[in-house]
Amino acid sequence: GIDSLVGGYIDIILDILRDKEYEIDKISIHEYMFFVSAIGTESNFNINTDKAVELIKEYRNLTPTQRKSVIETLKVELKPKNYSGSKKNKRDFHNWHNKIAQVYYLLNQTVYFEVRGEQLVLKGGQNSFSEAATRLDRSLNEKYQYFVKQESVKTLGFELHHVVPLAWSENIHHFKMLDKWENMVYIDAFSHAKITQNKNRNVVLEVVKDDITLTDHSDNEVYLKHQKNILYKPANKNTMKKYNFELLNILE
Missing domain, CATH: 1.10.10 (Arc Repressor Mutant, subunit A)
Structure with a gap:
């Protein structure tokens, strides 16, 4: 697209x-x-x-x-x-x-x-993505929720990234599903750059012990080592994996 x-x-x-x-x-x-x-x-x-x-x-x-x-x-x-x-x-x-x-x-x-x-x-107007409710959702709620649920703090050199991109949404309903903390990872800038260079195709989330991998459908993998490349609470890994699986089933 x-x-x-x-x-x-x-x-x-x-x-x-x-x-x-x-x-x-x-x-x-x-x-x-x-x-x-x-x-x-x-x-x-x-x-x-x-x-x-x-x-x-x-x-x-x-x-x-x-x-x-x-x-x-x-x-x-x-x-x-x-x-x-x-x-x-x-x-x-x-x-x-x-x-x-x-x-x-x-x-x-x-x-x-x-x-x-x-x-x-x-874009403005009814049902647009700039509506106050949608805008605040991201800024104050889901972003904040990530740090609360994952027991993480803002750290220099790390960036919040949507695993399945917001760009995949076709309507406000999809957009709000994608804009959830379960679809976010807080990762180091170098890993984030690799995903950007691959045009955000690394949408499949897998778990390796406490580490996370993000791959595309051509087996291009970004490996996120817990505490080094990703800051999150490992107790949430299965929730994140399950949510990722559900999102991909709905949107692909």
Whole structure:
């Protein structure tokens, strides 16, 4: 679907726009280019969601003139003829902007987002995903529930991830089923990046003693060692596995 065409980023964008703690309700094309598109990438500039949000806020603190100066500088720096490094890392600003404009066009076709000018926002209206109840569900309830039920605390370098992506939902009912703590894992940024690079296909949750594996249907596995790669309460492992099995049966 569209999620794989946009690199598996729908869940990341939903996370940024729906989480009240982030206080971000729109993302400009340039903010997406510079920061969001760097989340979990295989490039040298690889950041996590928290860092991307921090950088977006710093970018917004610049004056309009300073922001324009950043963009103009990058336009000059990112002309292929001005780049002396390897061809693989060559980036053309104009092509990059066009690529993200295409991503915005695709995101505008989804049930989650709409594009207003150069800004990406949550789609409004009745039964939309931006309704206060749905938004608060994630921000205050299920996210909070994960830490309570799993007896975990917020830890630097770890990120909350939906095993079966929110992007799989076709309606509000599915969305709420996916947005439950039982469908979440709190994992290290490196493991999260591997899943993002595989376009969020690692949806099958299995248990190996107290460790968890997330695999896709081609046996591409991300192994999550308890306490090292995943923070959770092992007593919940069978609940999580059962919920994962039920979700996949309903949605696949």
